[in-house]
Amino acid sequence: MMQLISLLMENKPGALMRVTGLLTARGYNIESLTVARTTDPALSRMSILVDVEPHQKALVIKQMSRLVNVLQAADLSEAPAARRELLLARIKAPLPNRAAILKEAEIFGARAIDSSPEGFVLEVTSEGEKLDEFIEILGHYGELEVTRSGMVAVPLEPKKLKLSRPREVGPALETEPAGANR
Amino acid sequence: MNDKTGHFRGEVMNGARMLLECLAREQVDCIFGYPGGVTLPFYDAMYDHPIRHVLVRHEQNAAFAASGYARATGRVGVCCATSGPGATNLVTGLVDSLMDSIPVVAITGQVATRLIGSDAFQEADTFGITRSCTKHNYLVKNLADLPQIVHEAFHIASSGRPGPVLVDIAKDVFQGQGRYEPVSAIHLPGYKVVVDGHAGQVRRAAQMMWEAERPLVYAGGGIIAAAAHEELRELVEALDAPAVCTLMGLGGLSSGHPNFISMPGMHGSYAANMAMTETDLLIALGVRFDDRVTGRLSAFAPKARVIHVDIDPAEIGKNRAADIPIVGDVKRVLKRLTQSLAETKDEMRAAGGAARKAWKRQVRGWMEEHPLTPEVSADEIKPQHLMAEIDRLSGGEAIVTVDVGQHQMWAAQFIRFHHPRLWINSGGLGAMGFGLPSAMGAQFAHPDRLVFSIVGDGGFQMSVPELATIVNHGLPLKIIIMNNGYLGMVRQWQELFYNNRLSSVQLDNFPDAALLAAAYGFRGRTIEHPRELAPALEECIQEPGPYLLNVRVTPFENVYPMVPAGAAIHEMVLRPPQPVEA
Numbered sequence: 001m002m003q004l005i006s007l008l009m010e011n012k013p014g015a016l017m018r019v020t021g022l023l024t025a026r027g028y029n030i031e032s033l034t035v036a037r038t039t040d041p042a043l044s045r046m047s048i049l050v051d052v053e054p055h056q057k058a059l060v061i062k063q064m065s066r067l068v069n070v071l072q073a074a075d076l077s078e079a080p081a082a083r084r085e086l087l088l089a090r091i092k093a094p095l096p097n098r099a100a101i102l103k104e105a106e107i108f109g110a111r112a113i114d115s116s117p118e119g120f121v122l123e124v125t126s127e128g129e130k131l132d133e134f135i136e137i138l139g140h141y142g143e144l145e146v147t148r149s150g151m152v153a154v155p156l157e158p159k160k161l162k163l164s165r166p167r168e169v170g171p172a173l174e175t176e177p178a179g180a181n182r
Numbered sequence: 183m184n185d186k187t188g189h190f191r192g193e194v195m196n197g198a199r200m201l202l203e204c205l206a207r208e209q210v211d212c213i214f215g216y217p218g219g220v221t222l223p224f225y226d227a228m229y230d231h232p233i234r235h236v237l238v239r240h241e242q243n244a245a246f247a248a249s250g251y252a253r254a255t256g257r258v259g260v261c262c263a264t265s266g267p268g269a270t271n272l273v274t275g276l277v278d279s280l281m282d283s284i285p286v287v288a289i290t291g292q293v294a295t296r297l298i299g300s301d302a303f304q305e306a307d308t309f310g311i312t313r314s315c316t317k318h319n320y321l322v323k324n325l326a327d328l329p330q331i332v333h334e335a336f337h338i339a340s341s342g343r344p345g346p347v348l349v350d351i352a353k354d355v356f357q358g359q360g361r362y363e364p365v366s367a368i369h370l371p372g373y374k375v376v377v378d379g380h381a382g383q384v385r386r387a388a389q390m391m392w393e394a395e396r397p398l399v400y401a402g403g404g405i406i407a408a409a410a411h412e413e414l415r416e417l418v419e420a421l422d423a424p425a426v427c428t429l430m431g432l433g434g435l436s437s438g439h440p441n442f443i444s445m446p447g448m449h450g451s452y453a454a455n456m457a458m459t460e461t462d463l464l465i466a467l468g469v470r471f472d473d474r475v476t477g478r479l480s481a482f483a484p485k486a487r488v489i490h491v492d493i494d495p496a497e498i499g500k501n502r503a504a505d506i507p508i509v510g511d512v513k514r515v516l517k518r519l520t521q522s523l524a525e526t527k528d529e530m531r532a533a534g535g536a537a538r539k540a541w542k543r544q545v546r547g548w549m550e551e552h553p554l555t556p557e558v559s560a561d562e563i564k565p566q567h568l569m570a571e572i573d574r575l576s577g578g579e580a581i582v583t584v585d586v587g588q589h590q591m592w593a594a595q596f597i598r599f600h601h602p603r604l605w606i607n608s609g610g611l612g613a614m615g616f617g618l619p620s621a622m623g624a625q626f627a628h629p630d631r632l633v634f635s636i637v638g639d640g641g642f643q644m645s646v647p648e649l650a651t652i653v654n655h656g657l658p659l660k661i662i663i664m665n666n667g668y669l670g671m672v673r674q675w676q677e678l679f680y681n682n683r684l685s686s687v688q689l690d691n692f693p694d695a696a697l698l699a700a701a702y703g704f705r706g707r708t709i710e711h712p713r714e715l716a717p718a719l720e721e722c723i724q725e726p727g728p729y730l731l732n733v734r735v736t737p738f739e740n741v742y743p744m745v746p747a748g749a750a751i752h753e754m755v756l757r758p759p760q761p762v763e764a
Contacts, residue, residue, distance in 0.1 A: 010372060013321070014309060021314050062496035068318045068338060071372040166369040169207070169333045 001054045002031065004083070006153055007046040007064060008072040008161070011037050015044070015069040022063050023050055032085075032150025043071065047152045072161055080156040086123070086149040087131045092142040093119035101141050108134045191364060197325045198227035198356040201289070204332035205233060207364065210260050212236060212251065212626055213289075214244040218264020219304055220291035223356035236626065236655065239647035241268050243619035245275020248286045250623025252279070253606045254581060256409060258340050259623060262289040266304030269311070269350070274613055276315040276346045281610025282430060283407055285344035287335050288316075294354045295323045308350045317345030325358040329365045337368055342375035343494040344407055379491065379510030379518065387465075387489045387506045388522035392530035394463035394487075395537030396544075397423040400446070403430030403609070404468015404492060404512050406602045413516035414467065415439065420523045422538065423465070424545045426454045428475055430609045431468070433599035437578060443545060444554060447475040448745045449591040452552035452756060455745070457545050458483050459752040466490045468512045471501035472610070481750030491515045552756055554595050557739070563712050565589060565664050565735045569596035571715055572634060572662065575723060580632040581606065581624050585617030585641030588670035591741045593636050615644030618661065622648060625657045632660070632723060639665040639689050649702045652728050660722050663732045665692060665708075666739065674740045679747075695732030706730030 009015050016035060023030055028050050035046040052060055057075065064073040076083075089110075093101050101120065102112065110124035119142070124134060128151060138144050195203075201224065205213070212234045217225045228235050238244045241263040248259030259279075263272050269290040279286045292309075293302040309321040318338045320331045328351070335347040391397055405414050405427075411434050418425050418441045426446045427434050435442050446454035458464070464486040469475070476482040479501060490497075490504035491512050498507040508515055556566035569592045576582065578600035584590045584607045599605045606624055608616040621635035637645075642663050652659055673687040699706025704727055709718045715733070722729040743754040 014313065014319075017310065017313055025314060059496065059500055065374075066494065066496050068370060068373045162374065163371040164369075164373055164375075166367040167337065168367050169365050 001052055001057070002077065003050055003052040003057055003060070004076040004081075004151060004153055005048040005050065005061065005064070006074045006076050006081075006155065007048070007070055008038070009044050009046060009067075010069040010071070011042055011044040012069055015067075016046070018067050018069060019046065019048070019064060022060060022067075023048075026056065028052060032148070034150045034152050047150070049151045071163060072159065074155060074159060076153045076155060081153045082156060083127050083151055083153045084125055085128050085131055085151050086125050087134065088147045089122045089124075089135070089138060090145045091119050091122065091138055092144075094142070097141050101138070104137055104141070108137075110134065191362065193362055194359055195362050196223060196227070196356065197328055197351070197358050197360070198223040200325070200328055200360065200362050201332060201351070201356070202227055202231050202233060203362055203364070204329050205260065208258065208333070208336045210258070213260045213262050214238055214247040214251070214623065215262030215289075216241050216244055216264070216268060218268050218291065220265045220293055220353040221262065221268075221356070223353070224262070224289070224291065224351075235262075236622075236651065238619065238622075238651050241271035242275050242615065243622075243645060243648050243651075245272045245286070245288065246278065246613075246616050246619035247623035247626070248288070249275060249279045249282075249284050249616075250583060250606055250620030251627045252284045252286055252623070253282075253620065254603055254624035254627045256407075256603065257627075258285045258287055258336055260287050260289070264291045264304065265293055265308065266306045268304075269308040270306055272348075273312065273315050274611075274615075276312060276348065278608050278611040278613045278616060279346040280315060280317065282608065283344050283403060284346065285339040286346040287339050288312075288346060288348040290348060290350045291356070292321065292350045292352045295352045296354075298323075298352065308348070312348045312350075315346070316348045317343075319348040320350065322349060322351045322355050325355050325360045328355060329362070330368060333365050334368050334370060338370070338373065342373075375493065376495070376509045377493070377511040377514055379508040379515035381518070383506055383508045384515060384518045385522050387508065388519055388526055389530065390463060390487065390489060390506060391421055391423075391465065391519075391523060392526060393533045395534040396461045396485075396541040397421060397463040397465060397534075397538065398457050398461035398486075399423050399425035399435075399441075400428070400458070400464055400466045400469055401425060401431045401434045402428040402467065402469030405431050405434035408468065408493070408511055408513040409602070410468070410513035410516050411435065411602045413513050413520065416520045417465075417516050417523070420520050422542070424457055424542060426450070426457065428469055428472070428609075429594055429607065432594060432605040433602045436600045437598035438600055443549065445594050447472075447751065448477065449595065449741050449743065450475075450751070451549070451554050451595070452743055452754065453545055453548035455743070455751040455754055456548045459485075459750070460544075461486045464488045466504075467516070468492060470497045473501075476501065477745045477749055477751035477753075481752075552743075556596055558712070559736070560712065562736045563710065563715055563733055565592050565666065565739050566596055567712065568662070568664060568715065568733055568735060569593050569636075571719055572636065573597040575719055576632070576634065578604075580604065580634055581621075581628065582634045582636060583607065583617050583621040583624060584635075585637040586612045586614045586671075587638045587640065588666070588674065588739075588741050589636055589638045589664040591671075592664075614641040617641050618645040618648050621659050621661075622652060622657060625659055626655075633658075634660045634662060636662045636664060638670065639663055639667065639692055640669045643689070643692075646698075649699075649730075653702050653704055657728060658726060659728045661728065661730045662719075662722070663695065663730070664735055665732050666735050666737045667692065668737060670739075671741070677740070692732075695730050699730040704728045704730070706732065708732040708734060710734035
C-alpha cells in the first residue's frame with residue numbers, strides 16, 4: 001500500500017540514512033524520495049513514497065518521529081495535501097513529428113526547455129498519474145528518456161511544530177540520573 | 183586553569199584530552215575498552231588521567247561489560263574500541279543494549295579525516311554499520327564539534343527510552359589542538375521526550391482499574407529503567423492486584439511480594455500465563471508485548487482491555503492496541519495513577535471489589551495447582567536444583583548475571599530478586615557470551631557485592647578470554663557453569679520439533695575447570711553429585727577472589743513450562759512427555 005510520508009528534519013550528514021534505514025530494514029522498496037533544504041538552511045524537507053504493509057503504516061511514522069534528527073513526520077497518504085512531481089523528458093523528434101509532439105506537450109501543460117535538430121527536452125509538473133499518461137503518449141512518437149523528481153507534497157493545513165528546548169549541561173550532575181542505584 | 187569543578191577552561195589541549203574532560207564532566211569513572219592504532223592519542227591521554235580504563239580481551243566484551251555496568255547501576259556504561267575490527271567487534275554488544283534499552287556510550291576511533299573513504303588500513307564505515315545498532319550515532323570530523331557531541335551522546339543515551347549511542351572520532355580530531363571551552367547547553371530540537379502522562383488518560387485509567395474484576399499488572403524493563411519499583415509496589419498494593427514481571431522486569435516488584443506471581447511467557451509459570459489469558463484488565467507498564475511474552479498474539483489476553491504506559495510512543499499499539507495509551511515516564515505516571523486511585527477509592531472501590539477478591543483466590547489457586555518446583559534427584563544434579571541452591575545463598579539479594587539459553591530460563595524461574603538491578607540478562611537480543619563480561623561490569627560498579635555469573639557451557643566458552651581480565655582486576659566473581667554438555671536450548675527444540683535429530687549441539691572437550699582456573703591463577707572445581715552441590719557453592723562464595731564452579735548437570739533436562747512457537751500462552755506444555763506404560 002503506497003504511503004506518502006513528509007518529514008521535517010535536521011540537515012545533517014546521516015539523517016537521510018536513518019530515515020531510509022527504517023524502510024530498508026523491513027525490505028521495503030522506496031518508490032521515490034526527494035530531499036532539499038528549507039528556508040532555514042539547518043532543516044530539510046523530505047518526501048517519500050514507499051510501498052508499506054498496511055499494518056506497519058502507523059508504526060513507521062512513529063519510528064521516524066523517534067529519530068533524533070527528525071523534527072516532524074507526517075503521513076500524507078490520506079491527508080489533504082498538494083502533491084506534485086516534475087518530469088524531464090528527452091525525446092527524439094525528426095522533422096515530420098516535431099509539431100505533433102509540441103501539440104501533445106501543450107495538452108499536458110508541458111513546455112520545451114531545449115530544442116535541437118535531434119529533438120526536444122520537455123518539462124512538465126503534475127500529479128503522478130498524469131505523468132504516466134504523458135510518457136505513454138510520447139512513447140508513440142519516438143525514443144524517449146525520462147527523469148522524474150519523485151513526488152513532493154505539502155499538507156494543506158499547517159501542523160503545529162513541537163520542538164525541544166535547549167538543555168543545560170551541568171558542571172557536575174547534582175541529581176542522580178534516572179534509575180540510579182549506587 | 184583549573185576551576186572549582188575541577189575542569190579546565192580555556193586551556194589549549196588536544197582532542198583526546200578534551201574528550202576525557204567531557205567524560206569526567208559526565209561523571210564517568212570507568213571505561214571498558216581495547217586500544218589500537220587510531221585511538222593511540224586517546225590512550226596516551228588516559229595514561230595519567232583519573233578515569234579508570236579496564237582492558238578487556240575482546241571488544242565485544244567491552245560492550246557487554248559497559249552494558250552490565252549500566253544495568254547494575256542505571257548510569258551510562260562506557261566502552262571504547264579502535265577503528266575497523268575494533269568497532270565491528272562492538273556491534274553485538276550495541277544491539278544487545280539497543281534491544282534492552284540500556285544506556286551505553288561507545289567511543290570508537292576512525293581513520294584520519296583525509297583518509298576516510300580511501301580503504302585505509304583498519305578503516306570501516308562505523309557510522310554506517312552502527313546506524314541501526316544504536317539509538318543514535320555520530321561521526322566527529324571537527325574538533326570544535328567534539329564537546330557538544332559527547333554531551334549530546336550522554337543525554338540521548340540516558341534520557342527517554344535509554345539506549346546505546348556511538349561516537350566515532352577521526353584520529354586527527356584526537357590529535358588536533360584547541361582551546362577547551364566547556365559546553366553550557368545542548369540543543370536537540372527533534373529529540374522529544376514526553377515524561378508526564380496525559381492527566382485525563384490517567385484518571386480514566388484509574389477508573390478502569392476500579393471497575394475491573396480481574397486486573398493484572400504486567401511490568402517490564404521500563405520499571406527498572408525508570409527506577410519506578412517503589413511506585414509499582416504502591417500501585418499493586420493500592421489495587422491489591424496480582425502482578426507478573428517480564429524477563430526484563432524481574433526485581434521490579436520483589437519476588438517475595440505477596441501479589442507477585444512470576445514471569446509470564448514462553449517459559450513462564452502456569453499461573454502467570456493463565457492470569458494473562460483470563461484477566462479483564464491488563465495494566466502494561468514499561469513493556470513492549472514481546473513475542474516471547476505474548477505467544478500467538480491473536481490469542482493473547484483475549485478478554486482484556488489494555489492500559490499501556492510507556493515512554494516510547496512507538497511501542498504503544500505496536501503489537502497490541504491499547505484502550506488507554508499513556509505516553510510518559512512510568513515513574514511519574516504511576517505516582518499519579520496511585521494518587522488518582524486513592525482519590526476515587528471511596529466511590530469506586532466497591533465496583534469490582536468482590537470480584538477482585540475472587541480473582542486473587544483464583545490466581546493463588548493456579549499457583550498452587552502448578553507451582554514452579556525445582557526437580558531434585560539423588561544421583562544427578564538437576565539444573566533446577568542448582569538454581570534453587572543459588573537462590574538459597576542469594577536470598578534475593580545477590581546480583582546474578584546469566585548468559586542465554588536453558589540456564590537463563592531456569593535462573594529466571596527459580597532465583598528470587600528482592601530489588602531491581604540485581605538480575606542482569608540479555609533479554610531482547612539473546613546474545614550468547616553476555617554472562618561473563620556483563621558480570622565484570624556489574625562487579626566493577628559494585629566491588630563489594632556478591633555477584634554470581636551463571637553461564638552455560640556454550641556461552642562460557644564464548645567469553646573464556648575474560649578470565650584474564652577478571653583475575654587481573656581481582657574481581658571476586660562467582661562463575662557457575664551449568665554444564666550439560668549441550669547447547670541445551672537448541673537441543674530442546676531439535677528434540678521436540680525436529681524429530682530428535684541432534685545437529686551440531688553437542689559440546690565435547692570442555693576443559694578441566696580446575697586446571698583452567700589454575701592456568702589463570704585462581705581456584706576452580708568440577709562437581710557432579712548432588713551431595714557436593716551445597717558445600718561447593720558455600721566454598722565458592724567463601725573464596726575471597728574469583729571462583730570457577732563447573733557443575734555437571736543432567737544432560738537431557740528440558741525447560742518447562744514451554745509454550746511452543748505459534749501457540750497461545752495458555753496452551754503451554756507443563757512437563758516433558760511421559761513414557762506410556764505398555
